[in-house]
Amino acid sequence: MLNYMKSEGYRILHSRGMYLFTGITAAALFFLNWLLSCQGQIPYATAHFSLGMLVGSPMLYCYMALLAAGIMFGEDRKNGMMKNAVVYGITGPVIFMGKCMVGIFAAACSLIVIMTAYVGSARLFLPMEEMELRAVLLEIPAMSLIAGAAMMLGILVLDAVEKTAAGIVVWFFLVIGIPRGLLYLSHVLQSELLKEAALLFPENFLAEEVRVTLGGYAILWDTPQGMMKCLVSGAAGILVFTAAGILAFRNKEL
Template sequence: MLNFIKSEYYRMIHTTGIRVFFGILSVLTILLISGISIVETQYHTTSFSYSILVSSPMFFTLMGMLTASVLYEDSKRNGIIKNSIANGIPRGKVFFSQCIVSITTATVIMTIVLTLWIFMTELFLDKTGPVHMTDLLMEIPAIYLIAVSSIVLTIVLCLCFQNGAFIFFTWLFVFFIFPTILLKFGIAVSAHFKTDFIYNIAMWMPSNFFQINTANVNMSSCITAWDTTGGMLRCIIAGISGIIIFMAIGFRHIRKADL
């Protein structure tokens, strides 16, 4: 399996798509922070710059999905998985290796981009406001495992579908649309039947508890879902649960699927 992982890293390094993706993120970061620094307004602050990311933790799940898609969206269509299995690599190891390569690649890319974001923010913007670098740094452990679960789900979807649109909209449904529907249904059930069971389940879904608990990240305050020990644990548990569920689905699918 290690040789297969090494070959996947080699393929990843020489893939034009991943370099373009990294370049786009870096350029957009430079342009955004430069734009904020040039215009002398109330937003010319480190607080505003950091609040863009701190108020949008689910952005990292999107970036994880895009990284995995760039790497493996065409793996089924181009026969990459089938060829690997034909060369004697067990199906489960192929899936697991793709997850490892995607996770490490996304981690490296986001580490570099975030470092660039922080460097430019601290260098060019006024150090005022309620949102600080520490708030962004605390966001990383809170969202990391959830972003990893997003990557694993994307790899599973790449095994299931050959169409990039199907992959994206299925991912969107799992991470955003279904949680929203369940939350609204849970609120309705709670109001009519006086039970919070469904609502409590919905509030374990990242898009729901982040939406509610990061609503107070703005120019005057910074209250996040991971400010408390309980909130941080909820983020970590939700991420681990997602990884386990999507891993189980992936292993089951690749063992039985006609690839």
């Protein structure tokens, strides 16, 4: 596995996809904060508003993880990378786990650069309070495992479906469609048991327990219990998608 990870890491390091993704995103967020600072004394020219867009939409971490997975691995079958790995005797489960480890590491490095530009420019250009900085800095570890699980699912469906656009649709159906459908059904049936099951999904419990207004933040991960809920949910997702990926790649003809 180590040799395969080295080869994947070398390929990603010497391709432009992740550099463009990181650079464009970081530059856009830097420009956004600068633009807000030029608006004068309006309610939205604050770090509270700028950072609140991310704090209030934590699933953005998962969407970015899917995008990163598509950039790094979406064209593997088309360019023959999978066949080359199989020729050298690398098994399907090793390929899957190698992709996940390298992808998550690359995405983490990208996130560091993006968040440095985002938070740093907000602190440089906009009025910021300790509460706002704390909310963002705690959000990163809270969403780290959930985003990691989202990337693993992305790698799995992108390979299973074999077309990037179709894989993205399947991913959104699994991550967004099914949880929202279960929650809606629980309201229709007035079933508390079904509602509790629906609220196990990050899409639902994050929407229920994260609120951002001009007056302040009400965030799940600001308490030990809430932080643990996020971490347990992400860890459970990683275990499920690890098992599913290993099984799928073991039985799939590469």
